[in-house]
Amino acid sequence: MPDSRPLHILLAPAPRIVTDIFDEADLARLRALGSLAIHEDGPMTDDVFNAHAHADIIVGQFDMPAERLQRAKNLRAIINVEGNFLPNVDYPYCFGNGVRVLNVSPVFAEPVAELALGMAIDLARGVSRSDRRFRDGTEHYGLDANRDAFSLYRQDIGFVGMGDLGRAILPLLAPFGVRVRAYDPWLPSMWIESLGCEAASLETVLRMSKLVFVVASVTDDNQGLLDATAFAMMPKGAALVLVSRAGVVDFDAMLDFAAQGHIRVATDVFPSEPVPRSHRMRDIDRILLSPHQAGALAPALREIGKRTVADAELIARGLPPVMCKIAQPETVARFRSTPVAKS
Amino acid sequence: MPDSRPLHILLAPAPRIVTDIFDEADLARLRALGSLAIHEDGPMTDDVFNAHAHADIIVGQFDMPAERLQRAKNLRAIINVEGNFLPNVDYPYCFGNGVRVLNVSPVFAEPVAELALGMAIDLARGVSRSDRRFRDGTEHYGLDANRDAFSLYRQDIGFVGMGDLGRAILPLLAPFGVRVRAYDPWLPSMWIESLGCEAASLETVLRMSKLVFVVASVTDDNQGLLDATAFAMMPKGAALVLVSRAGVVDFDAMLDFAAQGHIRVATDVFPSEPVPRSHRMRDIDRILLSPHQAGALAPALREIGKRTVADAELIARGLPPVMCKIAQPETVARFRSTPVAKS
Amino acid sequence: MPDSRPLHILLAPAPRIVTDIFDEADLARLRALGSLAIHEDGPMTDDVFNAHAHADIIVGQFDMPAERLQRAKNLRAIINVEGNFLPNVDYPYCFGNGVRVLNVSPVFAEPVAELALGMAIDLARGVSRSDRRFRDGTEHYGLDANRDAFSLYRQDIGFVGMGDLGRAILPLLAPFGVRVRAYDPWLPSMWIESLGCEAASLETVLRMSKLVFVVASVTDDNQGLLDATAFAMMPKGAALVLVSRAGVVDFDAMLDFAAQGHIRVATDVFPSEPVPRSHRMRDIDRILLSPHQAGALAPALREIGKRTVADAELIARGLPPVMCKIAQPETVARFRSTPVAKS
Amino acid sequence: MPDSRPLHILLAPAPRIVTDIFDEADLARLRALGSLAIHEDGPMTDDVFNAHAHADIIVGQFDMPAERLQRAKNLRAIINVEGNFLPNVDYPYCFGNGVRVLNVSPVFAEPVAELALGMAIDLARGVSRSDRRFRDGTEHYGLDANRDAFSLYRQDIGFVGMGDLGRAILPLLAPFGVRVRAYDPWLPSMWIESLGCEAASLETVLRMSKLVFVVASVTDDNQGLLDATAFAMMPKGAALVLVSRAGVVDFDAMLDFAAQGHIRVATDVFPSEPVPRSHRMRDIDRILLSPHQAGALAPALREIGKRTVADAELIARGLPPVMCKIAQPETVARFRSTPVAKS
Structure with a gap:
């Protein structure tokens, strides 16, 4: 196996805190790869960056425009310790220059799935x-x-996104023996069917689930x-569990349909947080409110x-990463998540 | 296949109502076995019983003492449309005379399991x-x-009863990849292990889960x-989900431990129902109260x-029943459930 | 828990050998229940039987006609260390007198299933x-x-028997994602469907699989x-895996259809064993011959x-047995298996 | 969704034949993306290539050196209709210029897995x-x-490669409830453990399985x-199923250990094919020989x-491919498979 040259790693995970996401054993493994620089006091200024521009791996979510990337001649990977790809990285430069960009979204899949099931049963x-x-x-x-x-x-279960x-x-x-219909315009029917689901239009998912x-x-x-048109397609008494991002729904319309009793809603995400104290959603009988707690579980953070x-x-060994999510050139620029502090 | 003689079936499911548990197609199948008598108006008097003493199958939960059973010369089966074996049947007579006694507890397993999981995630x-x-x-x-x-x-999960x-x-x-320890004094370790669980003492279950x-x-x-001794064995912050019968626990002690925050409790059963309006349990933060709704779901009733x-x-075809629960001579007299109306 | 009176157990498993099926630890557990008598030298004469007529549990497969059973006043269970219920027990007497009759067929299910799958892939x-x-x-x-x-x-898979x-x-x-149609006249459609299979007629199973x-x-x-009519219903090129009993098929007709290449056949059982040296089945290309080796695996014997x-x-504790197969009054007399030595 | 410009697709799958791997419906879907050119008569000369150098997608396995790639200004993807990445593509050029290189290895995973299980049971x-x-x-x-x-x-099962x-x-x-130890130097322990396996050294895998x-x-x-050292680590009577590539083993040593009865071997691959008529492997009792038939199943070809x-x-829609295997810059140059015609 080639490539045993010691690596320089720059770890600057703000607003995350190093000790929230790395235990001593994990830090020791990072150090064993070469040299490790931890930057936690203050923003990533150009001066600080320049002092570590020879880094092979950057762990963090600070700005990485082309001018910084061009100075990082050894850079092989940027690992963002969040669940999203943020717009502050020059992705085309990375893809054109063999720099892997990763995020840690896989750590959130299990805790969010668990809460989503709990909300569904609720x-x-x-x-x-x-x-x-x-x-x-x-x-x-x-x-x-x-x-x-x-x-x-x-039961007939629907998925928006797969x-x-x-x-x-x-x-x-x-184990519930459900029938699943899934709508995901980024995925072929064949792929959805390989999961044991039926590929369906959004309308079919909403009407049949x-x-x-x-x-x-x-x-x-x-x-x-x-939006309202979509919610109106759902059969009376149907349930909606929202655990990804509030931006996917017309939130006010969703609340209207819940308030009227047409649908039941559980949501872990909101257009803005905290929700205003007097917001009407707090009094709707047919809603289950979860304060963005789906993914932010201690074991998930440690898994980062x-x-x-x-x-x-x-x-370090010249092998492809497999534990983090890898940015894809076709899609990375399409995501529109805004970061939520410490989610 | 032998035995095509037409059967007489007496259906008297009070306090259940025939149309809650049988749809027309199901009744038609019963009638196709011979003759079907439905008794829903008033108690099962001896006169009514005697008029149907030639029944081959009785579906109901009325008293079946030896003196009635002795008159029921053709009787092959009593099917109780509840989830329990009640003490109003002379079981030894049945076992000695080839009368199968059945109940419909299997219909409740799925809805109760579902709610139990929902409570656990909650x-x-x-x-x-x-x-x-x-x-x-x-x-x-x-x-x-x-x-x-x-x-x-x-997670480390415990079962009291399997x-x-x-x-x-x-x-x-x-799918959660849990480790399960189970305590059940009626079942061999080998049997519990065949389910992928570890057989354990009650104390081990409580201490390790x-x-x-x-x-x-x-x-x-x-x-x-x-009881209090048992709850004290549970680690601080552990959770207890009670969905079988309140009699298995010292309910007051359980509430004490929940009120002190030592454990979290979810319960679907109560020592008596309805719970008094002013009962302290209604104000405990660390308890989830479910009003005996785990099994009483419409699809479960229709499955009866x-x-x-x-x-x-x-x-009717001389074959052993497989869809209902069969009373076992060793255990039927040991159960101490009291019937709950329309559970 | 009641019933701690010491039991007398008579163990006479001929033609099986005690040390093939019990290790020392297992024998020690039997002894711990009271007293254990092992009879392995010669047949179960009346004299020998009478000396142990007070047994609470008999483990063996010797004749148990009514006259012996009537002398066995304490008898609670007969455990036959074979996979079948043999016709040498007076079952009605047992059912009428609270004597459990058990066999150990569950030990063979896994090894036979494994070989059946191997034959199917073959x-x-x-x-x-x-x-x-x-x-x-x-x-x-x-x-x-x-x-x-x-x-x-x-694939479309069929079962004759479930x-x-x-x-x-x-x-x-x-894990192969198969569609299973099953024919079993002893089981309701509802039961077969609860396994994720479709209940079907024999003809449908044969034509569609x-x-x-x-x-x-x-x-x-x-x-x-x-028989020939049945095999003719199977589509050309279909496969048949026979692992229960040769008596279920017209063996010659099966060989004919395999020899003609209409179907492929794998069989672990034969009308008589050993198969004659010159039998035509040994030369058929489209047959897989397995010398009654599906169940007779050492771990299965130890599991007995x-x-x-x-x-x-x-x-011994007054509880119902759960590890062995329990004879059912409706069906025990219907089986027509002839014992195969040491299968 | 952007990018509805019609695409030009060049389909030249030799030595595969178009009609073996595409049915009419699949070809129609390709044509619906823009224009489709099929080249099946003769090799891919520069003249032919130049006539299609404007292709957006190339489906085939012909040589793609830098000089051809540089002319293919629109090229977004090369889809090799084999299970391997061949050394006749200039991969660095592709990675640096946003050209996806894919192969169809996923179509072989199921048929090979099925045969591997059949061989294992055998x-x-x-x-x-x-x-x-x-x-x-x-x-x-x-x-x-x-x-x-x-x-x-x-059973204790080992994997070399995961x-x-x-x-x-x-x-x-x-469903067999096995314990799996896996050795794969390209994968972290955490990843192997997420599959429910234990990450182990090669020696541990060999000694314990x-x-x-x-x-x-x-x-x-x-x-x-x-090699011989490795086979000697395997316990006597252990079994080896080889379904990837013969080059991973010292084939002669493997045959020696099978011939001596130390291990049992099943292999679907050979150092060269066809195997010489008089090769000693044909007479070894403890070997199961499979003529490279694991993956080459008709449904697999249609799935290509x-x-x-x-x-x-x-x-075509500007989205990342998900059904084929994507070449990774870190590993694509490391594979050493030699193509096998029509495998």
């Missing part, structure tokens, strides 16, 4: 709503509590994709460091 | 609690919302099995009829 | 046939070797069930003892 | 060997046939990796066209 079976009534002293028992409940077993997050939810649904998971990233093309280190070790 | 991830805070305007976001959250992935209900929960947990499912039936031997008919057809 | 992909040609120097390579090969992935053995094969097929597993026990009703002990321990 | 249970003895009239029955048989259930092929085998083994699947590609680093079309449609 909406279907009325878990939090029954508990709320119990606390109010207005609960009903047995069959009377279940008048509009439904089960996930053998990327990494959708694929993390699928195995959790498998009792429960829809919205797991699409926001792009130029799909902002506000789920572990994936970063594992891929850095591969890169 | 306790682990704080779903309903975060929603409650959102409605109060006191929510935290992201990491701050997750300070005491944990994930089910690769009967039909436990076995319905296991496949739902499988972050989340415990209590799914044991109540018997003479296990009333109040989980379908399982009854399928087994009646087998019995 | 027939589909031409494994042994290609190897045979290689040894003859007549092999073809690549595509030319695969002219009539087919894959199990997403008992314990069929259910052991199903999980092995699951590229590969058929014959896993039915022989009964009064199904001897020679698969373990299941026996586990159930004896349950019986 | 070695473990003696399927073809027993059949061979049956044909010779020397068969033994039952236990006597199984003296050295073993089962895959709960790429796409290994990952296709894993789900087929999952009863059955080893060799599924590594040949690279500069691993030619002859499994389908994956090619699906990715071409994505590329």
Whole structure:
């Protein structure tokens, strides 16, 4: 195996904190690759950057315009310790010069999938709503509590988007024997079918599903994709679980349909956070509100460091990274996520 | 195949209502076996019983003491359309005279398992609690919302009891890659291990699990099995999901440990229902209250009829029933469930 | 838990040998239940039997007519260390007197399922046939070797019978994404569908399947069930895997259809064993011959003892056995298997 | 979605034949992307190439040196309709200029995995060997046939390599409850563990496994990796299934160890094909010979066209391909497979 030259690694993960995402053993593995510089005090000025311009690997999310990249002659990889590809990197330069750009979105797939399933069962079976009534002293028992409940077993389930997050939810649904229809314009039918799902139009997904998971990233093309017209297509009593990005839906329209009781909604994301104290969504009966807590679980943060280190070790050995998400030239510029601090 | 003599079937499912559990097609299949008598107006008096004492199959839950059974010379099966074996049947007579006694508990396994998983994720991830805070305007976001959250992935899970209900929960947990320890004194270690679980003592289950499912039936031997001593064995912050029968736990002790924040509790069953309006449990932060709604789902009720008919057809052909639960001579007298109306 | 009276156990497993099926630890567990008498020298004479007529549990397969059973006043269970229920036990007496009759057929399900899958892939992909040609120097390579090969992935698979053995094969097929149609006249459609299969007539199974597993026990009703008419229904090039009992098929007709190349056949069972040296089946190209080796694997034999002990321990505690197969009054008299020595 | 300019596609799949891999519907989909030129008569001369140098997508495996690539100004993707990346493409040019290079190896994963499992069961249970003895009239029955048989259930299984092929085998083994140790120097332990396997050294894999699947590609680093020293580490009676490339093993040493009965071997690949008529391997009892038939199944060939079309449609829309294997700059130059005609 070639390439045992010691590497220089620049670790500047702000606004993340090094010790949140790396334990001592992980840092030791990074150091073992050559030299490790940690920068945590203050912004990444040009002076600081220039002092580490010989870095082989940069771990962080600071600005990387062409002028910096051109100075980073040894650079092989930029590992962003977030779940998104931010617009502050000159991607074309990277693709043209053999610099891998990675993010750590895989660490969030499991915790988000778990919460999405919990939210789905909550909406279907009325878990939090029954508990709320119990606390109010207005609960009903047995069959009377279940008048509009439904089960996930053998249910018609829809997906808007079938990327990494959708694929993390699928195995959790498998034991329920569900039928899944998925809409994802970036993926061929053949690919969706290889997952045991049916490829379908957005309209078919909405019309035929009792429960829809919205797991699409926001792009130029799909902002506000789920609007009043879309919600109206959903059968009365159907449920919507939103765990990717608020920008994919017309949030006000979604709240209207929930307030009218046409659909049930669970959402972990919001157009802006914190949600205003007096916002009407806080009083809607048919909504389950989750304060952006789907992915931000301690084990996920610790996994950021572990994936970063594992891929850095591969890169040091001249091998392709496999633990982080790799930016693709065709799509990286299309994402429109805005960063959320410490999500 | 022998035995095509037409059968007489007596259907008297009170307090269940025939049309709740049988659709027309199911009733037509019953009628096709010979003659069907439906008794829904009033109690099963001796006069009514005597008029149908020649029945081959009885579907219902009325009293069947020896004196009635002795008159039922043709009787091959009693199918109780509940999830329990009630103490109003002379079981030894049945076992000694080739009368199968069945119940329909399998219809409840899936809906209860589903809710149990939903409750488990709720306790682990704080779903309903975060929603409650959102409605109060006191929510935290992201990491701050997750300070005491944990994930089910690769978690240590415990089971108290590993009967039909436990076995319905296991496949739902499988995609989380959990490690399961199970305590069930009625089952050999070999049997529990064949399910991919570890057989363990009650103490080991309690001490080693972050989340415990209590799914044991109540018997003479296990009333109040989980008491203050048991709850104290659970690690701080662990979660308990109770979906079988309240009698298995010392309910007050359980509430104490939840109120102190030592454990988190979700329960679908209660010592008596309805719970008194002013009961302290309604105000405990670390409890999730579910008003006996785990099994009483409409599709489960309709499945009662379908399982009854399928087994009646087998019995008519001289074959063993396979869709309902079969009373076992060794255990039927040990159960101590009290019937709950329309559960 | 009641019933700690010491038990007397009579172990007389001829023609099986005690040390083939019990290791020392298993025997020690049996002894710990009370007293254990092992009889291995010679037949079970009445004198020997009478000396142990007070046994609580009998492990063996010797004759148990009513006159012996009536003397065995303490008897709770007979555990036959074979995979079949033999006709030398007075079953009605047992059912009427609370004596459990068990066999150890579950130990054979896994090894037989494994071999059945191996045979299925062999027939589909031409494994042994290609190897045979290689040894003859007549092999073809690549595509030319695969002219009539087919894959199990997403294939139409049929089952004749869906008992314990069929259910052991199903999980092995699951990752191939197959569609399974199953014919079993003893089981309701609902039951078969709960396994993820389609309930179908025998004709549909035969006409629609590229590969058929014959896993039915022989009964009064199904001897020679698969005859020339049945084989003619199978599509040309389809495959048949026979692993239960030769009596279910018209063996000569099966060989005819294999010899003509209409179907491919793999069989582990034969009308009589050993097969005559000059039998024509030895020269048919489209047959895979397996000398009754599907179940007789050393780990299966050792599991006999373990299941026996586990159930004896349950019986000692007044609990129902769960590790062995329990004779059912409706069906036990219908089986027509003849014992095969040391199978 | 951008980029609806019509594309020009050059399809020249020799030595594959267009109609073997594309059906009419697939060709129609290619044509619908713009213009399609099919070249099947004769080699790809510079004249022919120049006439299509404006192609956006090239489907084929002809030489693509820098001088041709430089003329192909519109080129976005080269799709090789083989399972390997051949050394006749200037990969650095492609990576530096945004040209995707793909191959269709995913179509072979399922058929090879299926045959690998069939071979594994054959070695473990003696399927073809027993059949061979049956044909010779020397068969033994039952236990006597199984003296050295073993089962895959709960077995220790090893993998040398855990790429796409290994990952296709894993789900087929999952229902057997196996313990898998895998050696793959290109993959982090974390990655292997995420598959439910244990990452291990080659020596550990060899010493601890009863059955080893060799599924590594040949690279500069691993030619002859499994040599006499390696085979000697395997426990007596262990089995080796070789389905990737013969170059990974010292073939003569492997035959020696099989001939001595130390290990059992199944191989689908050979140092050269056809194998000489008089080669000693044809007479070794403990070997299963498969004439390079693992992947070359008709459905796999048809899938080549389908994956090619699906990715071409994505590329036409400016999206990343997902159905074919994408060449990675770090590894593409390391593979050392020599093409095998029409495999």
